[in-house]
Amino acid sequence: MGKQILLEHLGKPDIQSIEGYLKQGGYSSVQKAIKSFTPEQVVEEVKISGLRGRGGAGFPTGLKWSFLDKKSDNPKYLVCNADESEPGTFKDRYLMEHLPHLLIEGMIVSSFALTAKTSYIYVRGEMMYVIRILEKAIAEAYAKGFLGKNILGSGYDLDLYVQPGGGAYICGEETALLESLEGKRGNPRNKPPFPAVWGLYGCPTVVNNVETLAAVPWIVNHGGAAYASIGIGKSTGTKLISACGNINKPGVYEIELGVPVEEFIYSDEYCGGISNGKELKAVVAGGSSVPILPKDLILKTAQNEIRLMTYESLSDGGFVSGTMLGSGGFIVFDESACIVRNLWNFTRFYHHESCGQCSPCREGTGWMEKVLHRIEHGHGKITDIDLLVDVARKIEGKTICPLGEAAAWPVASAIRHFRSEFENHIHNPDSCNAKHLHFESSMLH
């Protein structure tokens, strides 16, 4: 078992309540930060830690914090992105459900570092039961004096609120999230200006993922250098990986960054191998938006080295033979999985979730879905394969937010690595061994 930072207290008695959490040393980082550190010192520790955003982009957290426009007279805001809705990713829900006070502790310390006096946790509306857990935990934190006026007699004030979303994947994009929090449709904003300058209500704002903020208490308690000593290179610390698909042990695992991908898939400590004794076919390593890799490329890098669970190793080879760590949503496909079917499913998702603001995304995702639908259902033409690649290329990089890339990369990579499977669907539509699993969806066309 590797180092446990985020899930260290998972399963301890009454850990969901503040009493149980305090017995495990909970909220000690609030005491330490507020009484012994300046906000700048907290930012510095996070910079030293090398912590990178755990929502998918992997941008250095301390650096992001340092961009906050401190000179502005406007209020500063911290917003927690808890809108987890990337297919394959379910680690933030797990964290909030089981360790709500860890997130709240991280929010308090991070808000102090950013001199924010009001912070929000924007949670997917669908996770209503998680919202209730968080609201209860926040009320407990107020009652103990960790939130509200004059926290622990320090003179620092902080209010923390939970904001429910309304069901829109796009609100996981930070500027769309801010629009939604302002009571509007979740249409992403053009950047620049970035939220650090022009964020919530036009004020300097930092938006961080749940897992990112939950790592901050450990960093403050143990020091940034201790965190940086875990992991490999620029992939420091631990990462939650949510594993699912055709594996024996789906679930959320905390890994030290640097575990070999093969070990993660096959060892009993993690996924426990492929289910039903089948062979591994492919993996989507970082949520549905990242490129899919076939077995040989997910286990070895472009340099023919052992592929590791790090930002750098997974992206080795660029998009030709690499992928991304992303959000850590690890989807495993066994030999019987139909790549065409699954790609159609993912593309349907991106079409459904496109906010409709940019034409390439609004039109392109629907176009790709229709083409994939006809290939999957035996009506494809051989020219459809290159058409898909062409449409994907015309979406990528031409939209306000990264949903364009999220829709395009799975299509481009699936065709790059599994082109023969697409050709087979077109030439021999009844030959797919996954066909018996299929049902026609009345939602379509």
Add this chain to the structure above:
Amino acid sequence: MPFSKERLKQFEELKKQYPEGRHKSALLPILHIAQEDHGWLPAELLNEVAEVLDIHPIEVYEVATFYTMFHVKPVGKYVLEVCRTGPCCLVGAENIIQYLKNKLNVEEGEITTDGLFTIKPVECLASCGTGPVLQIGPDYKYYENLTTEKIDQLIDILRRQG
């Protein structure tokens, strides 16, 4: 369909969570509460929400129609939201959706003749490791690792609750 005094008081408290003049931020939370009370969001109710927030009705309509959780058409007493996204489909979600349709004799979005159920396939409920998953509104409780047997039991219980 005016809101009760208790609800109006709750809305005033909600507005205090946001800075002065930024109370439009309370729109999503208020829409959730309005839907919880009424089951769905007819135009009259959306107009009431606009009045509560002192904003134009169109500002409420454009939000209510953008987010998938808000029902702007009538639904059954229980909304059966089944995740239909990739990881859940890998472990049988499509079979579950089809089974539900056959069992309740309705298509997606329709209401059963007894007014109890609407099936609504949804995009990813963040339960990929415990799929197939179903969430039942208006309580929004998760039911994971679904089988057809579990579906039978759930429907029986909901029918008894009426």
